[in-house]
Amino acid sequence: MFEPVIGIEVHTQLKTESKLFCSCSTRFDAAPNRNTCPVCLGLPGALPVLNKKALLFGIKTGLAFNCEIAEFSGFDRKNYFYPDLSKNYQITQDAFPIGTNGHIDVMTDGKTRRIRIKRVHLEEDAGKSVHEGGTITGAAYSLEDYNRAGVPLLEIVSEPDIRSPKEAYEYLLMLRRILLYLEVSDCKMEEGSLRCDVNISIRPEGSDEFGTQVELKNLNSFRAVERSLEYEVERQSQLVASGGEVIRETRHWDEASQVTVSMRRKERAEDYRYFPEPDLAQLNIRRSWVDEIKATLPELPAARRMRFIESYGLPEYDASLLTDTKELADYFEAVVREYGEAKTVSNWIMGELSRLMNATGIGIESVKVRPGDIAAMLKMIDKGTISGKIAKTVFEEMFAEGKSPETIVKEKGLVQITDEEELAKIVDCVIEENREVADQVREGKDKALGFLVGQVMKMTKGRANPQAVNKLLRQRLAN
Ligand SMILES: [Zn+2]
Structure with missing residues (x-):
């Protein structure tokens, strides 16, 4: 050989x-x-x-x-x-x-x-x-x-x-x-x-x-x-x-x-x-x-990759991708400064953001979404203002228009419905329309429950809080 x-x-x-x-x-x-x-x-x-x-x-x-x-x-x-x-x-x-x-x-x-x-x-x-x-x-x-x-x-x-x-x-x-x-x-x-x-x-x-x-x-x-x-x-x-x-x-x-x-x-x-x-x-x-120049050296890719693993607890794969360019690494850190869950931020950047960047051929330096807006959107998910699923729709709009997530949610009426009374009306309506399935739930079939949750989500265009819907359905269909 x-x-x-x-x-x-x-x-x-x-x-x-x-x-x-x-x-x-x-x-x-x-x-x-x-x-x-x-x-x-x-x-x-x-x-x-x-x-x-x-x-x-x-x-x-x-x-x-x-x-x-x-x-x-x-x-x-x-x-x-x-x-x-x-x-x-x-x-x-x-x-x-x-x-x-x-x-x-x-x-x-x-x-x-x-x-x-x-x-x-x-x-x-x-x-x-x-x-x-x-x-x-x-x-x-x-x-x-x-x-x-x-x-x-x-x-x-x-x-x-x-x-x-x-x-x-x-x-x-x-x-x-x-x-x-x-x-x-x-x-x-x-x-x-x-x-x-x-x-x-x-x-x-x-x-x-x-x-x-x-x-x-x-x-x-x-x-x-x-x-x-x-x-x-x-x-x-x-x-x-x-x-x-x-x-x-x-x-x-x-x-x-x-x-x-x-x-x-x-x-x-x-x-x-x-x-x-x-x-x-x-x-x-x-x-x-030479010493003066040395003092101006930026943190280099290998060192930054190590720091991303050690101080943010990121997997090596994430750290390598995020430090590929200085711009991307800076962007990630700018989001993390306002939203501390580093892995969640990494998932969004490597997932949705990268997907949209690839699809449109836009580099990170031209992306319209401000780091603070991603942080704001993640906080809205945490608070239950929007669901994780709706967030993807919101994010696509942020990417295309450069608007803040608050503006998009307001303009499109995407706020998650958490109000129990309002949800209860919709839940009752769904039970009424799907009596046979409702009976199956009463008999203890969890798959049937999933179907009803899906119907409520459909009626609310994804705006209902799934946990709240689940709870309401269980209460109403309890034996
Ligand atoms: Zn010359």
Whole structure:
């Protein structure tokens, strides 16, 4: 049996207003080449100046991934020629990354494993080639858009600690969750603000040695990462089992046919002639600043999940779902502050609210129901003002209109009937109309009683208090 050895490099775009070394906007949807200047185009004589916020975001992320933050850091030039890189070099961090030796804990199938983070570093993005006519080989000509050139990226490199395609998927989910909690990146794969490259080798289970690495490209979703890895584990295992040898190469994931295709062989690592960027000062990152940033870190997803289990007594399943995004976790806690029964709140959020959100495609940030209104509705159920069943109708209206539960109940006349005299009239009417069934109740048939309760509920459109109805029916039909 073979075991996969997987490492992942993630490039995520930092959510700064301006680029990494100039004041050009980082907006995604501007007209081509609108957001450019001599610095990000690399015109002679233009000098880069580091964006402090990007550095701050980098340190923040490094801390969240439990990295050591470098006291001494700086930038290097990575030299290569490509049309989307007008400078012919990319400013990146090679020798002195911001963060090193970190880790995050990843849970797969209920088991937690620690994945080490090798390094976290800042670099600028390249421009974008648009191949007119589709593919790079079939295009009549290509156009260059340098709006993206110089946009700050953070590269997060894992050690080859990941041991299954599913764990790779969970690792990426956790990584994205952390970045979103930190509010340093949008992490939108479809807009390219989060990209990942994966490398995978296999080895006999129990071995400490590393096999020949294959790099996978064109991974446009976390599911694509998982599936391409599943495919590669199978392909490499079969190859080696039948006496073949894995070649060091880059393979392209073909989403349509769900296979990886050989792109190019990698005989040796490319020589990028890295050297220190002479136009930027080296960085001495003050410890006091790092401490200041540390103090602003939000509670991270794993810690929040634990707290939800421990202080609210929620099951692990609830806690995981509720802490999936910071917004959802904040929403839950806002309701719980006004209505203390955490599990009841969790049931409503994961039940009715999630159901309606899925059905309408609305995210928690756009939900019209205010946390206080859910609390108010739950209190109305407790007081007997509305039944649990009616509450679902009320809640649907709250979700659609954003009105308070009190207003909806008043407008629609949904107040539960608890007045005994009023209920008694209805109960008598139901007994009168269902004499045979009433006789069966007198003979002690509980099923018949249920039927009569149902009739009363029907007549009152669910507004009768079922306990009160039950009591009245029993009194009237007692022998
Ligand atoms: Zn610029």
